[in-house]
Amino acid sequence: MEKVEPLPVSVAMIEEAAAYLGASESLSFRKESELADSQAFSLIRERYFSTWTTSLMGADLDRLEKLSRDTDLRSLVKTIIIQDDCEKNDPWNNVYPFQSDVIWPADDDGNIMSEQIGVQNLRAMLLDRRLCPEIIKIRDYRISLTNLYYCPEDHNRKVYRTAGYGQDATAVALFARDIIQGLGHSVIDVKMLRQSTENLRELSYFKNPDAPPGMSLGSSLVIEVTICFSTEFRGCHTGHFPMLRSAEILAAPYWVEKMLYHAPLLENLTISPRASWDDLLSSRPVPLQLKQFSIGSSTIHADTLHAADVPEQCQSGLDWKVRGLADDPRISLIDYQGPDAGEVLSRLALHAKVRLPYTAEFLAAYSLMTAQNTSDSTLQKE
Numbered sequence: 001m002e003k004v005e006p007l008p009v010s011v012a013m014i015e016e017a018a019a020y021l022g023a024s025e026s027l028s029f030r031k032e033s034e035l036a037d038s039q040a041f042s043l044i045r046e047r048y049f050s051t052w053t054t055s056l057m058g059a060d061l062d063r064l065e066k067l068s069r070d071t072d073l074r075s076l077v078k079t080i081i082i083q084d085d086c087e088k089n090d091p092w093n094n095v096y097p098f099q100s101d102v103i104w105p106a107d108d109d110g111n112i113m114s115e116q117i118g119v120q121n122l123r124a125m126l127l128d129r130r131l132c133p134e135i136i137k138i139r140d141y142r143i144s145l146t147n148l149y150y151c152p153e154d155h156n157r158k159v160y161r162t163a164g165y166g167q168d169a170t171a172v173a174l175f176a177r178d179i180i181q182g183l184g185h186s187v188i189d190v191k192m193l194r195q196s197t198e199n200l201r202e203l204s205y206f207k208n209p210d211a212p213p214g215m216s217l218g219s220s221l222v223i224e225v226t227i228c229f230s231t232e233f234r235g236c237h238t239g240h241f242p243m244l245r246s247a248e249i250l251a252a253p254y255w256v257e258k259m260l261y262h263a264p265l266l267e268n269l270t271i272s273p274r275a276s277w278d279d280l281l282s283s284r285p286v287p288l289q290l291k292q293f294s295i296g297s298s299t300i301h302a303d304t305l306h307a308a309d310v311p312e313q314c315q316s317g318l319d320w321k322v323r324g325l326a327d328d329p330r331i332s333l334i335d336y337q338g339p340d341a342g343e344v345l346s347r348l349a350l351h352a353k354v355r356l357p358y359t360a361e362f363l364a365a366y367s368l369m370t371a372q373n374t375s376d377s378t379l380q381k382e
Contacts, residue, residue, distance in 0.1 A: 017029065078133055142220055147218055188243050245266065
């Protein structure tokens with residue numbers, strides 16, 4: 001069989017793709033592509049377009065709109081990362097910070113005002129199948145309040161979301177809700193992670209020759225929401241998640257309720273709340289086919305487990321840890337594995353608001369446990 005030689009790539013093809021990229025990326029893209037044949041050029045395009053980062057503002061939004069209408073290049077986009085330039089402006093990890101004004105507008109509570117940026121535009125692209133990513137990742141980067149001290153006078157420090165607001169993940173969770181509305185039918189996995197940048201720094205304002213002596217900087221807070229979609233990517237204007245199998249979420253309005261009551265095929269659920277369940281759960285039974293759940297960093301009262309009256313056959317799969325004062329212990333972690341996970345979680349949900357008097361036996365056991373170990377310890381089950 002005669003070998004087919006790769007075709008040369010025209011300048012017009014290179015320029016057509018480069019026009020979508022930012023200044024620095026377009027330069028490197030042109031340099032890599034100028035000597036490439038058609039096969040190599042296809043691989044270069046995939047590398048540059050498979051992960052697309054956007055702020056959904058200004059020129060970024062214009063490029064995304066244009067790309068979504070390019071029937072050739074748009075199919076290369078597999079991951080969309082949504083973030084503003086808070087990270088680029090942070091003195092904690094930039095030698096020359098506060099150079100960009102691409103910052104998401106926020107209200108007084110630090111919640112991102114999605115109606116003022118291109119969230120509706122993106123949702124339209126997804127529902128119209130102009131873009132069909134497998135993953136959407138949302139990064140909410142919050143600068144330490146200390147670092148804003150070094151913000152230039154001509155740069156509005158009030159626009160920044162700081163690590164002092166939204167540490168309970170409410171802001172980014174609501175932002176993710178706004179993006180995902182009408183697309184729940186295609187979601188197969190959700191992960192929300194909170195991380196500090198304390199150990200991620202390579203360069204900082206300390207390296208700037210103009211930095212003031214004796215300065216102090218604080219690490220930032222980053223919360224990432226990663227949403228994975230079925231390859232079918234079926235948009236449907238409902239609030240249900242019928243294909244969702246796994247979810248690891250931070251406790252926040254909308255998400256807890258949706259995971260518990262509108263994801264019937266969910267098998268693995270992890271919730272990491274910062275506060276009590278009280279404001280997030282209803283008294284309805286949880287209609288899930290769960291096989292495993294974990295609830296961590298909670299302040300659920302320890303009496304919830306007693307009130308829940310977990311069936312004896314389920315108790316071997318249930319594990320928990322308790323912390324707090326001896327007269328007011330709280331559950332810091334609950335784990336369960338077993339075919340009845342949905343029933344166990346339903347019982348906990350039904351009784352999360354219950355405040356029963358602790359039995360003398362329970363308080364005595366807890367006081368003994370705290371005396372032996374001041375850190376989180378697993379309370380021996382009766």
